[in-house]
Amino acid sequence: MSAITRDEVAHLARLSRLALHEDELDQLAAQLDEIISAVAKVQEVAQGDIPPTSHALPLTNVYRPDETHQGLTPDQALAGAPAVEDQRFRVPQILGEEE
Amino acid sequence: MVGAVTNGPATSGVGPAPVAFDDAMRSYEPVLGLETHVELGTASKMFCSCATAFGAAPNTQVCPVCLALPGSLPVVNGAAVESAIRLGLALNCSVASWCRFARKNYFYPDMPKNYQISQYDEPLCSDGYLDVTVDTPEGPREFRVEIERVHMEEDTGKTAHMGGATGRIHGAEYSIVDYNRAGIPLLEIVTKPIEHTGELAPQVARAYVAELRDLVRSLGISDVRMEQGSLRCDVNVSLMPRGGTEWGTRSETKNVNSLRSVERAVRSEIERQAGVLNSGGRVVQETRHFQENTGTSVPGRSKEEAQDYRYFPDPDLVPVAPSAEWVEELRATLPELPAAKRARIKAEWSLSDEELRDLVNADAIELVAATVEAGAPPADARKWWLNELSRRATETEVELADLPITPEQVARVVALVAEGALTNKLARQVVDGVLNGEGDPDTVVEARGLKVVSDDSALGAAVDEAIAGDPDAAEKVRNGKVAAAGALVGAVMRATRGQADAGRARALILERLGVQ
Numbered sequence: 205m206s207a208i209t210r211d212e213v214a215h216l217a218r219l220s221r222l223a224l225h226e227d228e229l230d231q232l233a234a235q236l237d238e239i240i241s242a243v244a245k246v247q248e249v250a251q252g253d254i255p256p257t258s259h260a261l262p263l264t265n266v267y268r269p270d271e272t273h274q275g276l277t278p279d280q281a282l283a284g285a286p287a288v289e290d291q292r293f294r295v296p297q298i299l300g301e302e303e
Numbered sequence: 304m305v306g307a308v309t310n311g312p313a314t315s316g317v318g319p320a321p322v323a324f325d326d327a328m329r330s331y332e333p334v335l336g337l338e339t340h341v342e343l344g345t346a347s348k349m350f351c352s353c354a355t356a357f358g359a360a361p362n363t364q365v366c367p368v369c370l371a372l373p374g375s376l377p378v379v380n381g382a383a384v385e386s387a388i389r390l391g392l393a394l395n396c397s398v399a400s401w402c403r404f405a406r407k408n409y410f411y412p413d414m415p416k417n418y419q420i421s422q423y424d425e426p427l428c429s430d431g432y433l434d435v436t437v438d439t440p441e442g443p444r445e446f447r448v449e450i451e452r453v454h455m456e457e458d459t460g461k462t463a464h465m466g467g468a469t470g471r472i473h474g475a476e477y478s479i480v481d482y483n484r485a486g487i488p489l490l491e492i493v494t495k496p497i498e499h500t501g502e503l504a505p506q507v508a509r510a511y512v513a514e515l516r517d518l519v520r521s522l523g524i525s526d527v528r529m530e531q532g533s534l535r536c537d538v539n540v541s542l543m544p545r546g547g548t549e550w551g552t553r554s555e556t557k558n559v560n561s562l563r564s565v566e567r568a569v570r571s572e573i574e575r576q577a578g579v580l581n582s583g584g585r586v587v588q589e590t591r592h593f594q595e596n597t598g599t600s601v602p603g604r605s606k607e608e609a610q611d612y613r614y615f616p617d618p619d620l621v622p623v624a625p626s627a628e629w630v631e632e633l634r635a636t637l638p639e640l641p642a643a644k645r646a647r648i649k650a651e652w653s654l655s656d657e658e659l660r661d662l663v664n665a666d667a668i669e670l671v672a673a674t675v676e677a678g679a680p681p682a683d684a685r686k687w688w689l690n691e692l693s694r695r696a697t698e699t700e701v702e703l704a705d706l707p708i709t710p711e712q713v714a715r716v717v718a719l720v721a722e723g724a725l726t727n728k729l730a731r732q733v734v735d736g737v738l739n740g741e742g743d744p745d746t747v748v749e750a751r752g753l754k755v756v757s758d759d760s761a762l763g764a765a766v767d768e769a770i771a772g773d774p775d776a777a778e779k780v781r782n783g784k785v786a787a788a789g790a791l792v793g794a795v796m797r798a799t800r801g802q803a804d805a806g807r808a809r810a811l812i813l814e815r816l817g818v819q
Contacts, residue, residue, distance in 0.1 A: 219611055220410050258616030264624040267381030270345050273352040275366030291361040292479035295412045
């Protein structure tokens with residue numbers, strides 16, 4: 205059974221605001237399915253007796269003091285922006301007309 | 304909490320006419336839920352060391368972490384965790400002994416990472432309550448609002464939508480983003496469904512947000528300025544038929560950013576949903592946006608389901624596991640909470656229910672208490688904040704607490720009046736000066752030359768001049784027409800530019816003219 209369906213890829217594409225062609229949906233569904241199946245192999249060794257982990261190190265409570273440090277200048281911050289206006293990142297239209 | 308009535312057409316934007324509130328209340332029982340975001344007052348951001356100052360030039364408080372540049376890693380601000388635990392304790396919550404941050408994935412340019420770091424199924428604090436009081440014609444009534452959770456997350460950047468006619472996202476050609484706010488620590492406080500409020504629902508919602516704001520302020524963890532967005536509220540409302548048990552479909556109204564708006568948003572949403580239901584339609588689960596100018600809401604973009612956020616534990620951050628000792632240490636730092644303070648003040652100042660209510664409604668209790676602490680008698684402190692200063696706040700359309708005068712300065716003015724150095728009229732001029740930014744009361748008194756002319760030699764000279772300048776009035780007074788002394792007192796007040804004590808001037812005039 206495939207781990208990911210074409211409909212799920214279409215749904216994720218919509219959430220990601222990506223416009224995918226029909227043939228791209230088929231192609232990506234197949235590729236993602238392979239990737240997820242490969243990763244799922246971990247489940248074969250990690251049975252119920254091994255708790256899921258979210259971090260590689262057994263650490264807790266790593267905190268930073270509440271102190272400020274100068275970060276980037278606006279020029280540095282905006283250096284990689286495709287477009288800048290009024291010292292802000294300029295981004296394309298967010299919602300289409302249908303929303 | 305969705306028990307949808309499934310028949311009838313879905314109705315959202317252009318719906319049936321709303322039903323008048325009282326009519327809606329005859330048929331339906333509202334169920335409320337409130338999600339409140341509090342921006343913490345920490346010096347630095349939640350996961351990086353950028354400053355958090357309000358109103359800084361765009362993109363001047365940013366770094367690789369909050370801009371999500373490759374290779375950067377977040378580290379938790381310990382002070383923010385501490386604030387979250389203290390708020391949880393003040394809300395009678397249990398504090399988790401172990402919890403994690405989660406990534407909330409969504410694609411929207413207000414977060415450069417394409418996710419927001421939040422908490423999902425492991426909130427830091429859960430299962431608390433906050434008691435709130437609402438005025439009713441039958442007297443004050445208390446409601447217990449149960450708290451589902453308090454969790455930590457980060458604020459988003461600020462977007463401005465350009466090129467459209469209205470400045471709104473709809474119809475905009477493009478948007479511009481300032482990430483100064485992205486990463487500022489936020490606490491989200493979520494209530495359990497609030498039932499059985501009936502027609503008091505709008506007031507309960509308002510009272511809850513007001514009480515929460517006062518609580519946060521008393522803890523000193525945020526300045527909670529609603530107009531600056533450091534306390535923001537989302538209001539969930541659903542209706543069920545009176546006597547029913549199955550909740551209706553809820554809407555979520557965002558952008559509710561003042562106490563008055565909280566009340567209006569609940570009321571207008573009850574009226575709107577009742578209109579939809581009465582016409583045989585069904586309420587759509589949706590996000591709506593509150594419009595400050597009309598007091599109503601318009602539908603926003605369709606809500607993504609929780610599963611669409613694909614929450615998962617953030618692998619860049621290690622778990623937060625507060626020890627029981629630390630939690631108890633923090634519990635010991637809790638100040639006297641607002642409800643206890645109100646009860647104490649009511650007793651200490653011998654206030655009636657109405658007097659206390661006036662103080663609470665004017666949002667003046669903390670200010671008056673601080674003024675009393677600074678040495679003013681409670682009655683004088685109340686009089687200044689409730690009368691003169693409330694009037695000034697209304698005139699200039701700011702919150703009372705935001706007037707540029709401190710409780711210490713008010714106490715000093717009260718003291719100057721008590722000493723006889725100022726009359727009430729002069730005191731108001733001193734307050735004018737302080738509000739104008741001319742400095743402390745003593746500085747204003749000095750700079751404006753506002754001193755009661757109380758030494759009898761200066762006053763006596765002014766009295767003699769007044770008598771010499773108006774022999775007719777003087778003669779009348781001598782002949783027993785005491786009322787004529789008013790003209791002479793007026794002359795003395797003019798000569799001293801209002802700085803004489805009018806009572807003292809009158810007494811001197813009568814004495815000089817042989818009338819006792």
